[in-house]
Structures are given as structure tokens and as C-alpha cells.
Amino acid sequence: MSAPTSTLVAEAETQQTQPEKRRGGQWRYVGSKLLGSFGALMFVLVFNFFLFRVIPADPARTLARNRLVSQEQVDELTRTLGLDQPLHQQFLTYLQNTFSGELGLSFKYRVPVSDLIIDRFWPTLLLVGTSTILASLIGIYLGMVSAWNRGKVVDHMSTGSSLTLYSMPEWWLGLVLIAVFAVGAGPIPKLFPVSGLHSTDVDPNSFVGGLDTAWHLTLPVITLTLAYLAEYSLIMRSSLLDEMGEDYLTTARAKGLRDVYVRRRHATRNALLPTFTLAVLNLGFIVQGAITIETVFSIPGLGLLTTEALEVPDYPVLQGTFLFFSVAVILANLVANLLYGWLDPRVRS
């Protein structure tokens, strides 16, 4: 996820070198970004269709295996699924449906794909969204503390522990947390449920239900937050260190500003740019869910929906979810681009 950041920074730099155009530059910038996003979307739309048809499996056969099913029934199923049509015809139907807002029926669940996506979207948003926000806030904070205390114990501890957490497999971290806090180990009692999104005996829409969901999500959110932390803290740390050597800080100090003020009002603001970009870009990845964590904690999110669909393969679900993911990433990129241009005038000129 650092790759897009560096591209963006590089882009910012190249754009910086272009001759300055005072009038309309801003709109041209916005326009070009919009057009680029649109192009990416169109590409994804076409690519999506063919990507999943490369999977060497016949959905109708997968769905009918191990039951008393005659070949006629398999053929009938193939017809129902629309797989008897030639590929180009299927492609045209797909385009037509997608443009009219129809994502089709899931092969496996036989309900509209859009319903499935909406159903699975909320758990994912709660889980990954909360973790991303927490990780970016805590990560930025840790990064700042590390940078200011560079080389001191706090720095080593923060950098060391966040790197360790980063390199741990998420699912393993999740399992350890389950073993300790959901089962109970030694003096630690069982504090949280092992898995799931909410208890069955409470209404998830009530106040108690909300608390119950929060209680269920505590461990998975902690797991993901810990796993994501390093990304933010390390970038924040290094960009703040870069800023701290700058002359304007010396100037500010020379003017008699307090150290705390100099760091907070001057250094941090400038150092936040790359981290900010990373955070906004990651917003786009939220919807993809976290397959491993959704698996370990049995949370029915979009990540699981997608992996399960691969087994059939459930083309409409795969197409729908990937389109959704792509749109989210493209939107996040667009937002990052536009905001970046707004935050840093060098970019848009």
C-alpha cells in the first residue's frame, strides 16, 4: 500500500515541474483526475468479466455434484444460470445489466448480488473501518512520539513492537487473542465471545444490541488495529523526521515559539501529508474486508463472500464484489488526488 503513495508523491513532483498555469489549472487538474478514474472503471468493468471465466470449473457441475441429477437437469441449470449462451452474448448481457444497475443473481444463493453485497457490507465496514480509523489515529500518534524521541527507549519500543505486530500473521494474532481473552488463560478470565457478530438473543438494532455487537467486535478490531498500526506509525515517524531537519523549524524556534508549538503547528502539519494520503487510499480498501480475520472470527463480511464465491465459481457475485471493490479504490484514489491537490498547492499547479 506504500506503492500508490510513492506514485502519488512522484506524480506530485512531476506535476510540480510543469509550467505554471494560473487560470483554469485547478479545473484541468480535477478534470484529468476524473477522466482517469472513469477510464480505470471502464477497464475494470471489462476485465472483471473475463478474469473469472478463466477459472477452470463449471458452476453448474459444481452446484449439482453428489445429488441424483440427470444430464438434462444439469443442462436446465446451465440454462437457468445463462451459461449456455456464447461468451460474447454473456458479455453483452453483463454489460447491459451492469449499466442498468443490475448485478444479477448469485449462482449459489439465488438472491440478487446487490442484496448480498449490502448484507455483507455493514459487518465489513464496522470491522475494517473501525480498525483503519483506530490504526491511523494511534499510528500517527505513535509515529510522532517516536520521531520526537528518536533513538530513545520510547522510540525503540514503539517501532519495535509495531514492526513485530506488522510481521505477525493477522490470523495467528487473532487466534492468540481468542485463546487469551475469549477462552481465558491463567488469571485472565473469559472477557469476549470467541466469534460472530452479535448474540442471537438480542435485537441488533436496539441499544443493547449495539453494545453487544461492539462487545463481539472488540477482539477482531483490536487484532486488525494492531496489524495495521505499523503502516501509519512508520510513515508518520519518517516523514516527521524529515521535517524536523528543515530550516523553517529553526526559524520558528528563533522567533521564540515554544518547542511543543513548533512541533505541533509546523512540523506535524507538513509531515502529515504522506500519512494522510495513505489513510485516504486505505479507505478504499476497507470494503474488501479482511479475509483472514473474517475467517478466524467468523464474521460474514465481503471478504468471505468473495472467497466463498470462488469455489463455485459464482460469476455474478465475483463480478459484483470486484466491481464494488474497484469502485471503492478508484473513488478513494480520486478523493486522495483531489484532496491532495487542495492541501498542497504545488500539486495542482
Place this chain on the structure above:
Amino acid sequence: MQSRARTYPFEVVIPVVSDRVKRAAGGVAAGAVGLTMSVIGVTAPQAAASSADDPVVFHVGLRNDVDSFNPFLGIEATSFEMWALMYDQLITYSPKDMSPQPGLASDWTTSDDGLTWTFTIRDDVKWSDGEKLTADDVAFTLNRILDGGPEAATWLAYMGSVESVEATDPTTVVMKLSQPNSSLPLLPIPIVPEHIWSDISEEEVKSYANEDEVVGSGPFRYVEGTAGGSTYRFEVNPNYWGEQPKIDEIVYTVYQADDPMVQALKTGEIDFAEDVPALQLDALNGEDGIKTQLGTSPAFEEIAFNTGSVDLDTGEPIGDPNPAVLDPAFRYALGFAIDRDLLVERAYQGAGEAGDTIIPSAYSNYHYDPPDDLAWSYDPERAAELLDEAGYTMGDDGLRTMPDGSPIGSLRLLARSESEESVNTMDYFQEWLDDLGIDSEVTTMESGKLTNVILDGEFDAFEWGWYVEPDPTTMLSYMTCGQRGSWSDSWYCNPEYDRLYQQQGSETDEQARADMVKRMQEILYRDAPYLVYIYDKIGEAYRCDRFEGFQQQPDPGGVLIFQYGVQSYLDMYPVTECGQGQGSDQAAADDGGGLGTGAVVGVGVAALAAIGAVAGILLHRRSTADERE
């Protein structure tokens, strides 16, 4: 510099950074978390507090999800289990060996020519909404399948030669057949209420989820959840015609991994864990209040050969099977090269028993027991002898040759990448072949890909398995000539076998049919398109301090749930300690244990956090005051 800085909108994002404020902020945050926790801790047990009126809830952990609650659409085993709770079938299955027993139909008769079946429908059955269930509902359901459309895509083959279904009076259903059908009265089709489903058109059925206010006649009503959503709740159906269950609710939770499910059983979040891997089961052995078992399940795994892939239109061979595997004598000989017990022990960690034919021993009625002089055992010398006899003699290079002296070459053994057992089994098989002087090579691929490879005939042997239904017709059909290019994966074709298949399909004398089915298994055993090596067992574990009284199927040795029929759910009852008999003491499942501790800790954490927050704030006040001075 400063003017630009002012345009930055980061005021809100920047966490406050002064050393003192930091402490205060930390304290407040911790306080908030603690407060949330204590609120949850305090409120949750209230919801779960046990009293005499509390429903007895049976929590089950599963590893596979439901794909549809619409009995005309779903295909997953889990869906079948759910439908069985919601709906009745005409007949149900005995716990002993899954033989037919009265269900909705209390009695059935067949005409002398076997072409007319008359079912007597119970007249005391009500749907869960209070409407009466009549023969019309049965005829309606079965006719929907005969009519074609999506219902037929799922169920038509089970109807066999049934041509028409008619309700002649409210308690009588008459089926007319084009030819006798030995599968009847087994008809595993859930009967749905006409007064609900007649409003759902054939087009609507295709995407009808059947999740809101579901009306059924089974012992439980489906009240909460959505297919694929991991949690499903069932309540007892007060109108159920049969024996009332001794539990009030069943809650299923689908786990995406084995470990969390096992942990949940340990903590008591679930009372029953279905499909636990053998290794995990071992770890659960000896845990307080938990019983485990490996239950026989009517499924097998086999090493299958390409017995002759052909183009079905021209009859010309297709693909490239090794000529050796086309020879029944070669295949049969290899049956002695497989150490089945070792595979069960090593590749399956004991979750199974050595298998031999395609109808598992669980179906004692139909299972063929090969006589000693025919039966495979692990006997490499016998295998070598048989290969020598068949002309596959050892060459100078230590490898066996074809009867004409040409080299056999390397056999291509295919394993399914999603199954560790499959890969391990083929690895062992390769070693055993190597011991015999036959070269081979294991390739791993996804089952979707494997299906295509099989249909193209580009393989020598692969590993896969089947689940076998109580009526043997389905399994037997996979080995007929007509299934080549369709469900047959060994390309097996034997006219004698096909003739018997037709015959057994219309033989209405039970014993005569069983004899034919056994004869067919014997043919397969000798021709060896499949080397069946294991009958699967399913790991199950439950909290015996909460529930007892489960009914195995087949009895003895069978699984406790996920059976044919729902007997186990009707028999089980709540207890307060392991091994208790039914009716001893009023037992209510204790749901609040973990939460109680949670509450205590929550309050404690909240108190500590509050102190921390206050201290932090005070410190902050004082220090900033100092700094200002």
C-alpha cells in the same frame, strides 16, 4: 510559511501532543473503553439471566453454511438439515439403517404391477400457522417438480418414473408410474404448504429466499437469519404433529475455521460442534463436561482410474489413459497395494474406517461384503503376484513392463488441492506403486480443474469421494455407461452392470433388489474402476453437562446430528451434568457464566480508568499551570 500553514485543515485530525495533555487524553480514552465494557457487562447478563421460564436453547457450531432456505434451490448439506427441521417428508428414516419409516404418510401400498402407489397422509398435521396439512399440499409440492422449471432442476431425478401425483381425498395421495420404481417410498423432498407457495410463481421461485415468516410442518420453525449469514435461529413448532422436542430453540452458528469453533465449545458458547477434525477432537478428549465421538457417515473416498475415456458420439477413444489402467486385472491387483488402515490412521488421523465398496457398510441392507478370497488387504506380495500373472512382469531396470514388453511409463496420479487427505493419500499410493516397480507422479489441482481433466480423459488415476444416499440408486447410477461424460468419473462401462442397474431400479421385492445391488458391487469390485479405501467418519463433540440423549444414525456408531430425519433433535434433552438421565432436575442451560465475569472485570476496569483519567486531568492542570508561570 505561516499563512500557508493556516490553510491546512488538520486541526481536527491532529492528536493533541503536549506531554501532559497526552496523559489526560489516554486516561479519558481508557475510561471510555472501560465504561463501555462495564455497560455491556452489566446489561448482557440481564438479557441472558436464567430463570425457570427461560427457553432451553441448543447452540450448535457448524463449519458449512446454508446456501438457501428455499428447498427448491439449495444444495448444501447444511441446507438439507435446516429443511428437515422446517418441513416434513412423506417418509422418514429409521435411526438404525436409514430404512423408510412413516412420516407425513402413515402408510403406503403399492399395486401388484408396481405402477400405482397410494400414500395415506396423517390427518392430524397442522402447518405452523394453524392451517391443516392435507394430501393436496403433498400433491401440490410434487406436481411443482413434475411441471419442470427450477423445482425440477433440483428434484426431478428423485421422482424417477413417477408420471402423475393426485390427491384423491384429503388423506390420500396416488402416484402413477410409467414403470416400477424401487426407490419409493423414499422420496427425500420437503413438502411445502400450498396456501403459501401457490402465490409464488415459477419465475419468483428462482430467487425466493424463503426467510420471512416461513410456514412449515416440521418440529421447528425458522425464525431468524439469512442464508450465508452464519447465524440461524429456530423455535419449536407448537403445532408439530409428532413427539414434541424437549428443547425450545436451536441456534446454529457457522464458524469459518475449526479452531474458533472448538474454543467456543470449550467456553460453552456452543453446546455442540459438528464436523470437528480428528486432531482437534483428540485435544478435546478429557475436557470437563465435553464428550466426543467419531460418527459413521455414509460417504467414502476412492482412488479412481480412467477405465476407458471415449467420445460418446463416435465411440472413439479420447484423452490419453495409460494402457495399463485400462486393464481390470492391473487395477484389481493394485487393490492389494493399498494399506487402508495406514491411510485411515495417517492421512485421516483415524477419522474413518477401511472401506471396500461403493455402498458404505452403514447401509447394512445393501452393502456387499467381499468374500475373503476376493477381498483386498494390504499384501504387496499378492499384488506383485497378480501383476506377474497378468503379464506386467519386472523388467531389467526394476520397473514393470506391459505384457508386450513395452515400458508402462509413469502413471499420472491426480489429487485435489483443497483436501490435504487427498494429497497425502496419493503420495502414499505413489510410494506403494514404486515398491511394486511402477513409476508414477502426483499432480495436485483444484477439483474444478480436475473435473475438466476427467471429462477430457487426460488422466490415469485420481482421488475423490462421494456421499451416498439411503437409496442406492444415485450412487449406482454414477457407474453406468450412460453417465460417461456426465457424472461418471471413471468412464466405467459394463453392459452386465447396466442391465442389473435397470433391473434393481424396478424390482419392488426388497430382498431381491438388495441381492442385485450386492451383485453390482461385486462386479465393480472385480473390475476395480474404484479402489474405495475409506468410509468417512465425522468428528462431533458436545457439552454433556448441558445436553444428552442424542440418537446415533446409523445405530450403533453413527453421527449424532446431520442425519436423515430429525430423530436426534426430538430425543435430546437438557441436563445439568454429564451422563444424567432425562427428566432429572429442572435443567436450564446456563448462558450467563462468561458474561458474569465480564461484568465484574468491566466494572473494575472502568473504576481504574476513571481514577486514571481524573489523575491525568489533575496532573495536566497543574503542569500547564506550572509551565505558564
